[in-house]
Each structure stands twice: as structure tokens, then as C-alpha cells.
Amino acid sequence: MLLEFIIALGLLILLHEAGHFLVGLLFKFHIEEFGVGYPPKLVRLFTRNGIDYTLNWIPFGGFVRFKGENDPQEANGFYAQNKWKRLAVMLAGPAMNILIGIVLFSIVFSNTGKALTDQVLVQYVEPNTPAAVAGLLVDDHILQLDGTPIDSMTTLSTLVQDNLGQQMDMLVERGGQQLTLHITPREEWPEDQGPLGIVMTNPIQPLTIPESIGNALDWTRYQGEQLIKLPSQLITGQVQTSEVRLLSPKGIYDVYAQVRTSEEASGVDQKTEFLDILWFFGIISVSLGFTNLLPIPALDGGRILFLIPELITGKRLPERFEGWVNTIGFTILIMIMMFVFVKDFISPVVLP
Numbered sequence: 001m002l003l004e005f006i007i008a009l010g011l012l013i014l015l016h017e018a019g020h021f022l023v024g025l026l027f028k029f030h031i032e033e034f035g036v037g038y039p040p041k042l043v044r045l046f047t048r049n050g051i052d053y054t055l056n057w058i059p060f061g062g063f064v065r066f067k068g069e070n071d072p073q074e075a076n077g078f079y080a081q082n083k084w085k086r087l088a089v090m091l092a093g094p095a096m097n098i099l100i101g102i103v104l105f106s107i108v109f110s111n112t113g114k115a116l117t118d119q120v121l122v123q124y125v126e127p128n129t130p131a132a133v134a135g136l137l138v139d140d141h142i143l144q145l146d147g148t149p150i151d152s153m154t155t156l157s158t159l160v161q162d163n164l165g166q167q168m169d170m171l172v173e174r175g176g177q178q179l180t181l182h183i184t185p186r187e188e189w190p191e192d193q194g195p196l197g198i199v200m201t202n203p204i205q206p207l208t209i210p211e212s213i214g215n216a217l218d219w220t221r222y223q224g225e226q227l228i229k230l231p232s233q234l235i236t237g238q239v240q241t242s243e244v245r246l247l248s249p250k251g252i253y254d255v256y257a258q259v260r261t262s263e264e265a266s267g268v269d270q271k272t273e274f275l276d277i278l279w280f281f282g283i284i285s286v287s288l289g290f291t292n293l294l295p296i297p298a299l300d301g302g303r304i305l306f307l308i309p310e311l312i313t314g315k316r317l318p319e320r321f322e323g324w325v326n327t328i329g330f331t332i333l334i335m336i337m338m339f340v341f342v343k344d345f346i347s348p349v350v351l352p
Contacts, residue, residue, distance in 0.1 A: 001260055005253050006060065008277075012097060012285050013061030016292070019096025020089055021064040027085040030067035030076055037062060072319050083310050090300050090307070097289030098220060104282030105216035106209070108275050114215055115202040118151045122172075122198050129197020134183035136198060137174065144171035153200050160185045160195050223286050248337065251344035256280060297329025 014036060021034050030050075035041070037056035045053045056062075066089075068077015078086065122140045125131045142150045145159045146168045159168075165187045171180050185195035207215065232238075247255070259280060260273075295305040306325075310316045 001257055002253065005256050008281050009249060009252070009284065010060040010062075012100065012281065012288060015100055016093040016097050016288065017062045017064050019092040019094075023089045023092035024064065024066060027081070027088065029078065029081055029085075029089065031064060032067050033063075033065040035063050035065070072316070079316075083307065087304065087307055087311065090304050091293075093300055094289040094292040097285045097292070101223075101282045101286030101289065102213070102216045102220050104278045104285065105219050106212045108279050108282070109207050109212035109215045110209055111271070111275055113204040113206045114211075116205055117153075117202050119203050120150050120153055120156055121201050121203050123201040124199035126193055126197035129189075129193065130183050130186055131196045131198045134170070134181045136170070136172070136181060136183070136196075139174075141173040141203070142170060143173055143178065145169070153202075156200065157194075164195055220286050223283070224290050227287075227290050246336070246340045248341040248344045250341060251348075252284065254344065254348050296333065297326045298333050302326070302329060 017034075021031065024031050032050075033052045033054060035054040035056050037060060038058035040057050042055045042057050045055055047053070066078040068074030068079060071077060072079040074080070120142045122131070122136055122138055122142065125136055125138060142156060144150060145156060146163070148155070148159060150156050150159075164185050167182055167184045169180055170183050171178060173179075183196065186197075187195075189195055189197070259276065292299050293301040293304070295301045306317055306322050316322075
């Protein structure tokens with residue numbers, strides 16, 4: 001489990017760097033090295049068109065090294081290239097992660113379909129319960145309860161809780177026909193059941209490939225919106241700080257391990273387990289993409305932030321100023337990462 005996690009996360013990081021690399025190649029930037037893993041260098045695999053392709057000792061992720069990337073004065077180096085092309089190269093890494101997430105989400109949606117959350121189906125009926133007495137059956141589509149349309153599981157649960165011990169008229173659709181059943185939610189029930197004695201679910205709508213891609217795009221956009229909204233939600237108190245936690249790779253693995261362990265305990269089939277893994281790493285990939293766009297020094301978003309004045313005025317910020325900001329920002333980022341890493345060891349993430 002740990003090995004597969006390391007390989008998958010490392011691959012997402014490598015593909016991020018491949019995004020920078022491929023767009024750099026497209027615009028004919030001078031690239032000195034594309035490495036798999038992190039230095040020190042283990043072996044040079046081959047050299048093609050002046051680019052060294054290397055395998056490195058730390059078998060995780062990878063990197064691309066552009067000529068003059070750390071020396072703005074170097075002739076024909078990275079900073080000597082067209083500013084819009086540099087922007088495209090900087091955006092390419094995060095864009096690659098977001099694209100991978102969309103692909104993974106599309107695969108999952110095409111295999112699982114989409115849950116219609118505005119419809120409620122009966123998945124299971126407990127014997128000797130109000131639902132069983134009323135004649136409710138598996139796959140019944142609950143349309144109304146006492147005349148109120150049922151547009152979600154929450155709506156149904158709220159209506160039931162507000163009418164414990166009172167007979168209610170439930171309109172259901174069964175086999176293409178509508179039936180009215182009389183049901184009385186019980187006022188006391190076992191801990192593992194509810195007032196009606198049913199298990200609810202949403203019907204699943206099969207999706208075509210284009211529909212799967214559309215849903216994947218919607219979910220990816222939702223992730224980005226949540227990240228953008230988070231700071232203001234924290235400030236306004238809509239989200240409590242106790243509900244938000246930064247995770248190091250160790251923390252992400254803790255979540256992954258708990259998800260996998262839960263699946264194994266519940267006995268899901270291999271296909272479902274595989275699709276859950278794809279969904280998990282789709283979320284991680286999209287998160288990596290959007291997080292790298294944050295205007296933080298040492299991230300792609302920080303480099304883009306320094307490029308914006310040049311895009312507007314045509315002049316670069318002073319190199320000394322950029323260097324100091326990057327150094328200070330990188331130091332703070334490393335300190336935060338160390339703090340998060342230590343916290344994930346001292347207080348491991350536990351899923352609810």
C-alpha cells in the first residue's frame with residue numbers, strides 16, 4: 001500500500017514537471033536536463049538534442065532544468081525568452097495536474113455514472129418496520145410525502161423527523177405506476193435503523209464519454225472554487241479553523257491508507273476499489289495543480305506573480321528584490337512544511 005502510494009504521488013509530480021518540459025520544448029527553450037527522481041544523479045540515460053535525460057538516486061518525482069533558470073543574465077536562457085512563452089511554461093505544470101485529474105474523474109464517471117441527488121430510491125427495507133408494514137419495496141422511487149415533493153434525502157429525513165408517530169401519505173413510483181402508501185414513522189427505533197426502517201439511495205444515471213468529461217470538468221471547477229473561497233470562509237467564520245488542516249505527504253498517505261483499509265473491510269469488488277483509487281488521486285492531482293497556482297514564492301504561482309508586472313509594463317522587477325522575496329518566501333514555506341510534517345507524525349489524521 002505504501003509503495004503504490006509513493007509511486008502514484010511521485011508520478012503526479014513527474015507529470016507536473018513533464019508539463020513544463022513539453023511546453024518548453026514546444027517553444028524551443030534551451031533545456032539542459034530532464035530528470036526522473038531527484039539528485040544526486042545516478043546515471044545519464046541518454047542525450048538528445050542537447051538535453052540530458054537522467055535517472056536520479058531519490059526515486060520520487062522528477063525535475064526539468066532550463067538554461068539560465070537561476071541566472072537572468074545568461075544569454076539565450078530562460079529569462080531571455082518571450083514573456084508570454086515563459087508564462088505558458090510556468091502554467092503548464094499546474095495545467096498538466098489539472099488535466100490528469102479531469103482524465104481520472106472522467107474514467108470514474110464513465111464507469112459509475114452520476115448519482116441523481118434530487119431523487120430518492122429505496123435500497124433496502126428492514127422486516128417488521130413501518131416501511132415493511134406500509135408495503136414499501138426495494139427500488140420504489142419516493143415522489144412525495146404528505147404532498148411535499150421529495151427532492152433529496154435530507155428533505156425526506158426532515159419531514160419524517162417532524163412527523164414521528166403520525167400517519168403520512170407517501171407517493172411512490174413503482175414499475176412505471178404511481179401508488180399512495182400510508183406510513184407512520186415510529187417514535188423509537190434500533191440504533192442501526194431509522195424511523196421508517198429503510199436504507200435510501202440515489203438512482204444512478206449512466207453517462208456517455210462526453211457526459212463523463214462534462215461532469216469531470218464540473219467537479220474540477222468545484223475543487224478550484226472551494227480553494228479560492230477558503231480564505232474568505234475562514235475569515236468570516238463560515239469554516240472553522242478546526243475543520244481545515246494542511247497535510248504533508250505523510251498525512252495524505254494516512255488518509256489514503258484509511259480509505260483503502262475501509263474498502264478492504266467492507267469487501268468492495270476490485271473494480272470499485274480501483275475506481276476509488278483513481279478518484280482519490282484525481283483529487284490529489286487537481287489539488288496539486290490549483291495549489292501550485294497560489295501566489296506563493298517557490299511555487300509556480302509565485303513565479304507567475306513576479307512575471308505579471310513584466311507582462312503589463314514590459315519591464316522586469318529588480319532581480320535583487322525578486323531574489324530576496326523568493327529566499328524569504330521559500331524559507332517560510334519550508335518551515336510550514338516541516339511543521340505540517342511533524343504534526344502529521346505527532347497527531348495523525350483520523351477520518352470520521
